[in-house]
Amino acid sequence: FFFESPHFELTIVDTNEKLKMKNISHSTFYQAAEISDDTKIVFRIKLQQEPAKEKELTKDQKLMVNAVNEVVLSRVRFKALEEILEEKGLIKGDELFDKIEKVAKRDFDTLKKELL
Template sequence: QLIINNIEFNVENFEEKTITHSTTGEQLKKIGFAFSVIGKKEYNLYDLFFESPNFELTIVDTNEKLKMKNISHSTFYQAAEISDDTKVVFRIKLQQEPAKEKELTEDQKLMVNAVNEVVLSRIRFKVLVEVLEEKGLIKGDELFGEIEKVAKKDFDTLKRELLYEKELLK
């Protein structure tokens, strides 16, 4: 018996494997099982339930609680379509989430921060362009033409300023 997100499941064909997480080196559980439901309503309910990417799982026999991610779920039934009396077998595969994520290096943290800053700058610029265009103060082509002129004239100077600032922070 398993409890998944506070719902009890009587399962069949329970399989448990231990794998090594590729980045953290942690030993994680990979669990596979099957269970059956009858009817289209139950099928739709559980099919939607297992679309979720993450689950809290308790193995009742051991009272072990695990954070799991959905690897796959599939269904099997012997009919042309699912009716109110069709038996549907679900096959589920879940994998334990690592408790510790790999710590980023200082360079990786700087890169993440730089990417976030670039994205925010692009968002701010896009908003500014949209507001100026809505107010009729500029046309998109005008602004980009001016940007090109300034970039040709000042790009190297601005680049040196940024690099110099980076050296000061070290």
């Protein structure tokens, strides 16, 4: 019944310990031209622990992950834009950061309210 039912009990002969097991995957193959009821076979089983399932995130955790991803993506976009402007010689040194500081003083609270 090993290949028919996923649940079985394994007894370790040396210790007489019984383990309840679940067959989550298996494969079979043979290398003889013919197998009959009288064919002698070697049966090997490799046991390994089932991989742990990832814990499902709560709604709040998903929102936090999405928010962090958006912040990172915004920083990547900003960095790319900054590099392009510098490479083309359109901005120099702290020119961009000076402008950011001015706009932040002027518009930060308004933009924050729009997002929240």
